[in-house]
Amino acid sequence: MKLEDFTKRFNEMVGDNRTDFSFRTLIPYTTITNVMKGTEPRISMILAILEAIPEISAEWLMRGNGNMLLSDEKQTGCTIEDIMKLKEQLQNAQEELDILSRMYDKKCAENEELRSKIVAREKEGRSK
Numbered sequence: 001m002k003l004e005d006f007t008k009r010f011n012e013m014v015g016d017n018r019t020d021f022s023f024r025t026l027i028p029y030t031t032i033t034n035v036m037k038g039t040e041p042r043i044s045m046i047l048a049i050l051e052a053i054p055e056i057s058a059e060w061l062m063r064g065n066g067n068m069l070l071s072d073e074k075q076t077g078c079t080i081e082d083i084m085k086l087k088e089q090l091q092n093a094q095e096e097l098d099i100l101s102r103m104y105d106k107k108c109a110e111n112e113e114l115r116s117k118i119v120a121r122e123k124e125g126r127s128k
Contacts, residue, residue, distance in 0.1 A: 003038065003040055004038065005064055006041070006061075006062070006064075007035070007036065007037075007038050009060065009061060009064060009068075010035055010036060010041070010061075011036050012068065013049075013056065013061070013068060013080065014032060014036060014080075015080060015081055015084075017084055018032050018033060018036070020084045020087065021080070024052055024053065024080075024083075025048050025049050025052040025053065026048060026052065027045055027048055027049070031045060046058075046061065046062070049061065053080070054070075055069050055070055056068060056069065056070075057069065057070050
């Protein structure tokens with residue numbers, strides 16, 4: 001295994017978002033950055049990747065043989081980039097849900113205030 005070849009494959013696998021890759025694999029960001037620059041990886045890091053992302057081919061990662069993703073029936077067909085896009089969409093949807101929830105709470109509070117005013121006016125009208 002040539003280290004520079006491994007580094008190229010590792011960079012391809014990590015892609016543009018080291019933070020998300022770090023989050024997914026539980027490998028420290030600095031370790032990922034160092035390996036992307038050519039530092040020799042520890043076996044514990046390789047094992048962490050293969051554990052966290054079972055669709056990655058160990059043969060491809062270590063030796064460069066075959067495809068990055070396994071092609072058995074268990075494969076989801078999702079790439080890391082697809083998963084990261086889905087994660088971003090989920091975060092955006094959660095933010096929108098939070099905004100809508102705050103708007104709903106505000107409208108409920110306004111409605112309760114209006115109900116209180118109506119009840120107060122009705123009581124005022126009855127007492128006259």
